[in-house]
Amino acid sequence: SRLPDGFRFFPQFLREAGYYVTNNSKEDYNLEKPGGQGAVWHESSRQAHWRNRPEGAPFFSVFNFTVTHESQIRRRPHTQVHDPAGVRVPAYHPDTAEVRQDWAQYHDKLTEMDALVGERLAELEAAGLGDDTIVFYWADHGPGLPRGKRTALQTGLHVPLIVSVPGKYRHLAPPDYEDGGSTDRLVGFIDFAPTMLSLAGIEPPPHLQGRAFLGAHEAEPNEFLFGFSDRMDERYDLVRSVRDKRYLYARNFLVDRPYGQRLSYQMETPTSRVWLRLFQEGELDGAQAAFWRAKPSEELYDLANDPDLVNNLAGSAEHEAERERLAAALRRQLMTIRDLSFLPEGEMHRRAADMGGVPWTYGQGGYQIERVLPAAELATDRSRWGSGDIDRLTRMLGDPDSAVRAWATVGLRTRGVEAVRAAGTELRLALDDPSPPVRILAAEALGRFGEERDLAPAVELLLASASIEDNDFFDALLALNALDYLEPDVLGAQSPQAKAWRERLHALPSELEGLDRRFRNYVPRLLEAIWLDLEGAN
Secondary structure, eight states: OOOOTTOOOHHHHHHHTTOEEEEESOOOOSSOOTTSTTSSOSEESTTOOGGGSOTTOOEEEEEOOOTTSHHHHSOSSOOOOSOGGGSOOOTTSOOOHHHHHHHHHHHHHHHHHHHHHHHHHHHHHHTTOTTTOOEEEEOSSSOSSTTSTTOSSHHHHOOOEEEEOOGGGGGGSOTTOOTTOOOOOOOOGGGHHHHHHHHTTOOOOTTOOSOOOSSTTOOOOOSOEEEEEOOBTTBOOOEEEEEOSSEEEEEESOTTSBTTOOOTTGGGSHHHHHHHHHHHTTOOOHHHHGGGSBOOSEEEEETTTOTTOOSOOTTOGGGHHHHHHHHHHHHHHHHHHTOGGGSOHHHHHHHHHHTTSOHHHHHHTTOOHHHHHHHHHHHHOGGGTTSSHHHHHHHHTTOSSHHHHHHHHHHHHHHOHHHHHHTHHHHHHHTTOSSHHHHHHHHHHHHHHSOHHHHHHHHHHHHHHTOTTTSOHHHHHHHHHHHHHSOHHHHHOSSHHHHHHHHHHHHSOOOOTTOOGGGTTHHHHHHHHHHHHHHHHO
């Protein structure tokens, strides 16, 4: 996607102010660079460095260190530095040799990265710039282990942040800054762009949502920080979270999908594989098994007394006020930013294109989140089950907004056999809905929980929708996920019909000319997952 007209990346503001700006070297923006190649950075490459600037020019330089990346934690062979016997295994992980090895190697890589950062700092000192340079050192997400990275809980969002402000710039630091000290001020990545501009004396543009925590334009501290999790590679999810200094609240919107969906890249890590195997064998306690089970609608954790987030207080009467306060703050935020993820991904891009703009523009214009968000809340709120909700969801299948209809199908699917069969007539009609996501979601619901007569038309529709040559890519991805959630014996049966379905599955294209390189592995991974399930069933 791209930014709306007139929006720019923050290094472009610094560049206009005379800074030499470099990036070494990741560019995982999920956005086109405004102005095209060369418009954001003076240089963005593995050779990019502040030393290449014009003599005396101020600089802003980013260095990415990838030695602690998820892929490095599991790389073998490895010369051990930290003793696996001495690492702390969090309460949500099983205590096995494989898990301890991964955690120990993670600590080894952290030590290695610290040394690399030390080399960069030494370069500044050698150039006589140590007392002239403000330095930020931080991580991009939680550990690259399951329930760390990709998780919208504290285990996935909390990162270290060190900021060094030399004495000559101490006037740009907030009152709670001190050498060697720490602060409990809540800071999020969304605050970095306005902070960098503020340090350069540039007033942050009003469309930036974050708050500067240093510099001439320092803002009031955050009362809350917000987190999110959407599609991760080939697997769909939708989690929103908020925290203050004491508690974290999460709202799950795909509650029948576990946190531990079988994400291909994540499953390469030994911890993921042994953790799943022990779950399947029934060898885990409740805290360890939760990752692989359907999610609750709401989660609330006391960060002071439960750093591993294993004691969900969302149902605690004693903490009801905290839950309500944080839930209200989160809902205000979703409405304020007009969160577009409550639209199916393919639908979001179609609606934006129909308006001739980008998703953000559609979100500010035609998007009726005031109607879509309540539909998502009803569909996924377990506390409202059995209170006439099935009738309401069934009526929602006739709503003029396809996003509301999509959430109706999700809500019925989430409630299982009783709900799907009660709404069977309406769901069958939804197989001909003009919106592809509604058709796909209805087919999954009927294929998993409908009557025997529903199975064939549901599978036929999903197979037809799963071709990336004949459908929108994101619609096809949704259909492949739905196929993977069917019981393995649906496609794995020995009947002539199931055999024909397997032949069609085998014939599905896994490549598409011109597809963005970031998406190229997703369909092959899902097809492989489906076939692995079929082999296991047989």
